[in-house]
Amino acid sequence: MAAALWSAAQAASVPTDAQSILTASDAIRNPAEPFSLTVTLTQYTDGKQTDSNALQAYSRIDPSSGQFRSLIRFEAPARDVNKLMLKTGNDLWFFDPASKASIRISPQQRLLGQASNGDVVTVNFAQGYKARIENEEDVQDGDRQTRRAYKLALAESVPDMTYNSVEMWIDTTTQRPIKARFFSDSGKLLKTAFYRRYQEQLGALRPTEIVIIDGLNPNLVTVMRYADFTSRQIPDSWFQHDFLPSFQPE
Numbered sequence: 001m002a003a004a005l006w007s008a009a010q011a012a013s014v015p016t017d018a019q020s021i022l023t024a025s026d027a028i029r030n031p032a033e034p035f036s037l038t039v040t041l042t043q044y045t046d047g048k049q050t051d052s053n054a055l056q057a058y059s060r061i062d063p064s065s066g067q068f069r070s071l072i073r074f075e076a077p078a079r080d081v082n083k084l085m086l087k088t089g090n091d092l093w094f095f096d097p098a099s100k101a102s103i104r105i106s107p108q109q110r111l112l113g114q115a116s117n118g119d120v121v122t123v124n125f126a127q128g129y130k131a132r133i134e135n136e137e138d139v140q141d142g143d144r145q146t147r148r149a150y151k152l153a154l155a156e157s158v159p160d161m162t163y164n165s166v167e168m169w170i171d172t173t174t175q176r177p178i179k180a181r182f183f184s185d186s187g188k189l190l191k192t193a194f195y196r197r198y199q200e201q202l203g204a205l206r207p208t209e210i211v212i213i214d215g216l217n218p219n220l221v222t223v224m225r226y227a228d229f230t231s232r233q234i235p236d237s238w239f240q241h242d243f244l245p246s247f248q249p250e
Helices: 002-013 018-029 241-246
Strands: 035-045 048-061 068-076 084-088 091-096 101-104 110-112 129-140 146-156 165-171 177-183 189-201 204-214 220-231
Touching (some): 018 129, 018 146, 018 165, 018 177, 018 204, 084 241, 091 241, 101 241, 129 177, 189 220
Antiparallel strands (some): 035 048, 035 220, 068 084, 084 091, 129 146, 165 177, 177 189, 204 220
């Protein structure tokens, strides 16, 4: 009887509407508290490494929108050290300390390989897309294991999201993101991403690796790896465009 009651309670706690499923998946990808982490991007062409860079990211939810504000500092290669990228509201800024100039940039612009600027800033999909359930089906994850998943269709609901529409597969039991396909305004498939290597980070099992495959050429692959998750206080000033010239790395 106790086991039956526990199973019923567990089932009742699993979200079944599309927007709630997407929100639960966001909570797995992203900590709720302010945090920092390191991001390493590695580009592969035909299985051979062709480029890489490293970033330090600082992120915090804006309570007025439910979306993250992010400050990204470039750590490698040497030519890019201490360059900054700031996402606040719908604006994305790039700052070069050598020229002391900051410019508006597009989240769709490629940063490295198949990873765009918008891929490295922290995003809650549920705050930018309207979700609906297309299907419940089996799908292969990034380790070629079969998972039962909700297939969600996401349509842009606020301006300036990185992608016009997204297909996302989310595990029906754990709400973990498994796979996503990202599309342009014209409906062209831009890339496919697999969420992998779940590890305990800041109170939850979170994906620490995203494998991004080009939409046209599957031999073009970029891997984003996350490490050094740290809960921390982040000053409001760090998310102000005018503060970028004064930012000092830790």
